[in-house]
Amino acid sequence: MSARLNIATVDSAAYKAMMGLEGYLQTISLNHIQKELIKIRASQINKCAFCLDMHTKDALKYGETTQRIFILEGWREAKDFFTEEEQVLLAMTEEITLISQNGLSEETFQKAKQYFDDAQIAQIIMAIVTINAWNRIAVSTHLPIAK
Numbered sequence: 817m818s819a820r821l822n823i824a825t826v827d828s829a830a831y832k833a834m835m836g837l838e839g840y841l842q843t844i845s846l847n848h849i850q851k852e853l854i855k856i857r858a859s860q861i862n863k864c865a866f867c868l869d870m871h872t873k874d875a876l877k878y879g880e881t882t883q884r885i886f887i888l889e890g891w892r893e894a895k896d897f898f899t900e901e902e903q904v905l906l907a908m909t910e911e912i913t914l915i916s917q918n919g920l921s922e923e924t925f926q927k928a929k930q931y932f933d934d935a936q937i938a939q940i941i942m943a944i945v946t947i948n949a950w951n952r953i954a955v956s957t958h959l960p961i962a963k
Contacts, residue, residue, distance in 0.1 A: 818958060818960075819957060819958050819959060819960050820956075820957045820958050821957055822957070823953055823957060834946075834949065834950070834953070837942070837946045837949075838946065840942070841939075841942070841943055841946060844936075844939040844942075844943065845935075845936055845939060846905075846936075846939065846940065846943065848874075848875075848878040849875065849878055849879065849880055850901075850902065850905055851943060852871050852874050852875035852878060852880060853875070853880075853888065853902060853905060853906060853909075854905055854906075854909045854940070854943050854944055854947060855867065855871040855874075855943075855947045856868065856871045856872060856875060856885065856888055857888060857889075857891075857906050857909045857910065857913075858909050858913045858944060858947045858948055858951060859871060859947065859951055860888065860889050861909075861910065861913045861914065862913065862948065862951035862952070862955065863955070864950075864951040864954050864955050865961055866954040866955075866959040866960070866961050867947065867950055867951055867954055869961045869962075872885050883897070884897055884898070888906075891903065891906050900931070901931045901932075904924065904927050904928050904930075904931055904932075905940060907924045907927070908920060908924055908928060908940055908941070908944060909944050911924055912941065912944045912945070912948075913944065913948055920941075925937075928940070
């Protein structure tokens with residue numbers, strides 16, 4: 817599959833706006849592993865190979881284990897490997913990524929409030945929204961994976 821276009825060069829203003837969101841995400845209270853779990857799980861759902869390649873490598877760089885990356889898609893059956901806080905992040909990621917199914921459920925939102933304050937929940941939502949936007953850019957433009 818060949819690349820279709822490069823948004824960074826074709827529409828640099830749009831790309832710059834996306835990079836602004838990335839800059840914002842560097843300032844939020846989530847740690848690197850939490851952010852990468854969100855990015856990997858959303859990218860799995862969206863079948864974005866480019867982002868899966870990037871964020872699994874980043875997660876490893878930040879100290880994530882290969883085992884947790886390998887079983888991430890089945891986290892609900894492997895809850896012992898993920899903290900309750902991480903499970904909430906993953907549930908939010910799935911529900912927001914698959915927003916047309918049921919949206920962010922009240923149950924998940926209330927669980928999030930047990931671990932995060934309103935500002936942190938807003939940050940989590942923005943992290944999920946941002947990776948979903950990147951996934952859509954990468955998949956629709958056939959962004960190539962570096963070999």
